[in-house]
Amino acid sequence: MGFIIQAKNLAKSYGNFRALQGISFQINKGECFGFLGNNGAGKSTTMRMIYGLSTVEEGCLEIFGEKIRPLTPPHIKQVCGIVPQEDNLDPDLTVIENLIVYGGYFNIPSKDARVRGQKLLDFMGLTDKTNVNVERLSGGAKRRVVIARALINQPQIMILDEPTTGLDPEARRLVWQKLRRSKEDGVTMILTTHYMEEAAQLCDRLVIMNNGLILAEGSPETLVREHVLPFVIEVRIPLEMLPTGIDEKILELGGRPEYMVDSLFIFTEQGREIWEKIHKIGLPQHSCYLRSANLEDVFLKLTGKREES
Amino acid sequence: MKMAFNILRRHLIVFRHTFWSNMVFNMIEPFLYLSAMGFGLGAYVQDMGGMTYIQFIAPGMVSSASMWAATFECTYASFIRLHFQKTFHAMLAGPATVSDVIAGEVLFGIVKNIVFGIIILVVIGIMGQVQSAWSLLIPVFLILPGTVFSLMALAYTGIITHIDYLNYYITLVTTPMYLFAGVFFPVSSMPKWLQVLAWLNPLYHSVEVCRSLVVGQVSVDLWQHVACLAIFSVILAPLPVYFFKKRLIS
Numbered sequence: 441m442g443f444i445i446q447a448k449n450l451a452k453s454y455g456n457f458r459a460l461q462g463i464s465f466q467i468n469k470g471e472c473f474g475f476l477g478n479n480g481a482g483k484s485t486t487m488r489m490i491y492g493l494s495t496v497e498e499g500c501l502e503i504f505g506e507k508i509r510p511l512t513p514p515h516i517k518q519v520c521g522i523v524p525q526e527d528n529l530d531p532d533l534t535v536i537e538n539l540i541v542y543g544g545y546f547n548i549p550s551k552d553a554r555v556r557g558q559k560l561l562d563f564m565g566l567t568d569k570t571n572v573n574v575e576r577l578s579g580g581a582k583r584r585v586v587i588a589r590a591l592i593n594q595p596q597i598m599i600l601d602e603p604t605t606g607l608d609p610e611a612r613r614l615v616w617q618k619l620r621r622s623k624e625d626g627v628t629m630i631l632t633t634h635y636m637e638e639a640a641q642l643c644d645r646l647v648i649m650n651n652g653l654i655l656a657e658g659s660p661e662t663l664v665r666e667h668v669l670p671f672v673i674e675v676r677i678p679l680e681m682l683p684t685g686i687d688e689k690i691l692e693l694g695g696r697p698e699y700m701v702d703s704l705f706i707f708t709e710q711g712r713e714i715w716e717k718i719h720k721i722g723l724p725q726h727s728c729y730l731r732s733a734n735l736e737d738v739f740l741k742l743t744g745k746r747e748e749s
Numbered sequence: 750m751k752m753a754f755n756i757l758r759r760h761l762i763v764f765r766h767t768f769w770s771n772m773v774f775n776m777i778e779p780f781l782y783l784s785a786m787g788f789g790l791g792a793y794v795q796d797m798g799g800m801t802y803i804q805f806i807a808p809g810m811v812s813s814a815s816m817w818a819a820t821f822e823c824t825y826a827s828f829i830r831l832h833f834q835k836t837f838h839a840m841l842a843g844p845a846t847v848s849d850v851i852a853g854e855v856l857f858g859i860v861k862n863i864v865f866g867i868i869i870l871v872v873i874g875i876m877g878q879v880q881s882a883w884s885l886l887i888p889v890f891l892i893l894p895g896t897v898f899s900l901m902a903l904a905y906t907g908i909i910t911h912i913d914y915l916n917y918y919i920t921l922v923t924t925p926m927y928l929f930a931g932v933f934f935p936v937s938s939m940p941k942w943l944q945v946l947a948w949l950n951p952l953y954h955s956v957e958v959c960r961s962l963v964v965g966q967v968s969v970d971l972w973q974h975v976a977c978l979a980i981f982s983v984i985l986a987p988l989p990v991y992f993f994k995k996r997l998i999s
Contacts, residue, residue: 493841545843
């Protein structure tokens with residue numbers, strides 16, 4: 441029973457819409473657990489239930505062994521740090537005031553909150569922004585302030601709902617780096633994202649969600665190992681321009697054709713070998729791209745399949 | 750309740766940022782009414798039951814300025830916090846409940862209503878229109894009407910989905926309360942049915958109490974008004990919590 445959070449058949453409906461169709465998962469202490477899925481997959485609904493903005497009505501959700509119904513109580517929220525999907529920093533306040541006021545909600549005295557807030561801003565590389573109004577910050581800086589704010593109460597659980605959506609690559613990497621640091625400090629992290637790379641970079645374990653269901657669960661490596669072959673050749677030719685009988689030819693070569701989002705992917709055990717022979721079956725090498733299979737392939741394979749059925 | 754004060758602290762920090770711009774704006778309107786009605790209309794109205802016209806309306810300005818302050822805070826400002834700035838979502842992600850959020854809003858409505866009440870009281874004092882030391886009780890008394898006006902405004906703010914609908918509240922609720930509260934003419938001069946309705950008007954009770962305190966005609970009858978305001982507060986209190994829950998929790 442090392443779980444901090446456990447869900448059994450957790451479901452949620454909004455009117456006739458089933459946002460969550462019954463999901464089960466366990467999150468261990470100290471790990472980074474990811475929810476990977478498209479928009480509308482049910483990730484944010486799950487997060488909102490954990491941090492008390494949505495009611496638990498169907499199934500069971502336990503946090504620290506305590507059954508949540510209907511709403512996460514204040515004493516659990518007291519030890520959580522939330523990075524919501526939309527920045528909801530207080531635009532009427534400066535950066536440091538945002539942290540002090542937020543610390544106040546956790547009963548942290550102003551003086552302590554100011555000291556702690558300043559440390560967090562230094563940690564986030566925002567020292568020179570301390571007294572700036574939040575409206576004047578860039579998107580990346582705002583996001584880092586939100587993360588600093590989520591850390592002000594020294595949380596045991598951090599919930600990150602798409603923490604880097606909309607950030608440029610540099611800002612994103614900076615955020616990742618800071619999150620890894622917090623994880624080192626023993627904070628359990630729950631992350632939602634639709635960036636495969638983000639999930640692969642940060643998560644120890646993750647679930648892939650689609651249409652309110654969990655399709656697969658495991659570490660990024662096991663998911664890749666279990667669901668796809670190690671190499672993939674992306675064929676960058678429109679489907680209708682592919683040679684006829686291509687599937688059979690690929691199979692003869694020892695590859696496995698997969699059609700995902702209107703493109704042909706060839707999964708294989710021996711990448712280079714097949715790639716070198718590929719022109720023989722009518723696919724020019726310059727429009728074929730060989731790479732290692734990754735989480736995105738798993739994701740596309742699983743979620744793409746579901747949409748067809 | 751501790752949480753409500755933590756939330757109030759947030760509002761006070763913001764208030765401090767905007768205090769002067771806020772104050773000047775809120776002072777101008779009652780001042781305009783006082784001078785236009787008091788000096789203009791007052792020239793034709795010689796006697797208001799033993800008072801000059803300006804004497805009659807001055808205490809009403811204290812009550813109504815407080816009402817407008819609490820009302821604007823808990824309509825436009827709260828709506829922006831609810832829908833645009835997502836301030837409440839942030840609070841709820843922390844250890845606050847919807848009741849805490851509403852309590853924080855009401856407390857701030859009360860603070861603003863008292864601050865502006867005091868300012869207008871000082872203004873009419875400077876104009877020589879404060880006759881009694883009983884006036885010192887006004888800031889304390891204003892807690893009650895401040896609660897009622899904040900709760901009413903918040904309940905409406907929680908119901909509507911678009912900021913433009915707030916105009917209806919101002920035009921159809923606050924303005925009629927203002928006009929038929931005995932600020933500009935005594936309620937007793939209105940038709941009987943309007944006099945009955947006036948008892949449902951929280952501003953009427955506030956005006957009656959403030960006027961009595963300002964001129965020093967204090968009697969036990971004032972407790973009736975205090976009691977009405979207390980009853981309104983108790984009846985209204987659950988409404989904003991209910992409507993905000995529907996908006997904030999899914």
